[in-house]
Amino acid sequence: MDKKWIIAAIIIIVAITAAYTLQPKTEEKVIRVGHLKDDHHSALFIAQAKKMYEKEGIKIETIEFNAGPDIVKAAATGQIDIGYCGTPPAITGIAKGVPIKVVAAVNQEGSGIVAGNNTGIQKIEDLKGKTIAIPMKGSIQDVLLQMTLKEHGINPEDVNIIEMQVPLMPKALEAGRIDAFIAWEPYVSMAETKGYGHTILYSKDIWKDHPCCVVIATDQFIKEHPDLLRKFLKVHIEATEYLNSHKEESATIVAKTIGTDPNIEKKAFQNIKFIAIPTESFINNVIKFAEIEKQLGYIKKDLTKDDIFNLNYLP
Numbered sequence: 545m546d547k548k549w550i551i552a553a554i555i556i557i558v559a560i561t562a563a564y565t566l567q568p569k570t571e572e573k574v575i576r577v578g579h580l581k582d583d584h585h586s587a588l589f590i591a592q593a594k595k596m597y598e599k600e601g602i603k604i605e606t607i608e609f610n611a612g613p614d615i616v617k618a619a620a621t622g623q624i625d626i627g628y629c630g631t632p633p634a635i636t637g638i639a640k641g642v643p644i645k646v647v648a649a650v651n652q653e654g655s656g657i658v659a660g661n662n663t664g665i666q667k668i669e670d671l672k673g674k675t676i677a678i679p680m681k682g683s684i685q686d687v688l689l690q691m692t693l694k695e696h697g698i699n700p701e702d703v704n705i706i707e708m709q710v711p712l713m714p715k716a717l718e719a720g721r722i723d724a725f726i727a728w729e730p731y732v733s734m735a736e737t738k739g740y741g742h743t744i745l746y747s748k749d750i751w752k753d754h755p756c757c758v759v760i761a762t763d764q765f766i767k768e769h770p771d772l773l774r775k776f777l778k779v780h781i782e783a784t785e786y787l788n789s790h791k792e793e794s795a796t797i798v799a800k801t802i803g804t805d806p807n808i809e810k811k812a813f814q815n816i817k818f819i820a821i822p823t824e825s826f827i828n829n830v831i832k833f834a835e836i837e838k839q840l841g842y843i844k845k846d847l848t849k850d851d852i853f854n855l856n857y858l859p
Contacts, residue, residue: 573769575604575776578615578627581711581802583729583812584651584757585628587820589801590794591783600775610709611680613637616760619644625765626776630684631755632842635834638852639843643763645854648777649826650757650784654816655685655747656732657692659724660717660740667744668696674723677708677716682842684757685726687833688750690840714740728756730804730812737808746815753817755829766854773857777820781859784820821858 579585588606591597597604607624609615612633618624620642627644634646657676659665665674671693678686686705693700708716713725718740725735735741747754759780761773787794795809819826827849834847 572603573772575602575626575765575769575772576607576624577604578607578609578618578624578629580611580615580628580728581608582731583798583802583809583816584654586787586794586798586816587650587780587783587818588628589798590786591779593797593801594783594786596779596782597776600779602772602775602779604776611683612757613680613682616642616644619760619762622762622764625762625769626773627760628757629760630757631830631833632684632687632837633682634758634760635830635837635847635852636682636842637760639834639837639845639847644760645763645766646758646822646830646852647761647766647773647854647857648759648780649755649819649822650759652753652756652817652819652826653746653748654729654756654812655688655726656729656743656815657689657724657726657745658713658717658732658735658741659744660720660722661742662720663723665724665744668692669698670744671724672698672702673704675704675706675721677706677713677722677725677727679710679727680707685728687836687840687842688747688754689726691836692745692750714738717741729815730802730808732815733812734804734808737805737811748815753825753829755822755826755833756816758822758830761854766857770857774859777857778859781820784818787818822853822855827853 579588612629615627615629616633616637619627710727710731713727714731714735716722791813795813796806799806799809837843
């Protein structure tokens, strides 16, 4: 072959190779996950600690929020793709048109009403005229408190209900800035263990097996990244199963992650039921939550299972 042809061929090959190499590469999608600093979202922390996401070939970025309604707002404004949040905030968001769906369960129960030791509060009726902290209006703890007050014939206006970041509640109780609080674990067990207060009612006593947190995903993420959602939920299920079968180790991992005492976490875990795949009972109780929210005036429309859930991406 003529040397000129050989040189020309080499030049063409080099040019094609260079053009291919210089083409912009499609960046791998990083899943932005909203969560709270609590035990309810332990599956997320376990999955990270055990590198379950890496094993599945996905990348996540976690973003911490103060309460569930903040997570729903973040989903509405495109700040997150997936969120771990309470059932009521998710329902409220959906009822108000936020483009999200519940794609998995996270836990049942796991909250409690704690009163200061020097307040004289021993039962719900004693909350009249007292100051009680909630994470945020519209949070699951707020809805549970509203339910409890109603069941005991107490007008919410007769109780001074204020919003407060949950990690601050035990110390605020100790200092006497509040008389009581309703919060998620481990802060219920923390207040008890450290002698700041005593639990007058666990959420399981308010409503046994009530749905608590769920995994939400934005409609956009579901539509554009169905395979990533499937992988994420596969990890979520694996992490939940690990939680339930390795509770002591999981308690230690979670304690290290959120900066608490492993012994407090072991106590707190006793009040939480971790579940990833919603049962029929779980689904029905979520719909019941929607009915309760409508009665409270938090939402104005009835919601169906299809309005709330999209469970097509569970393994």
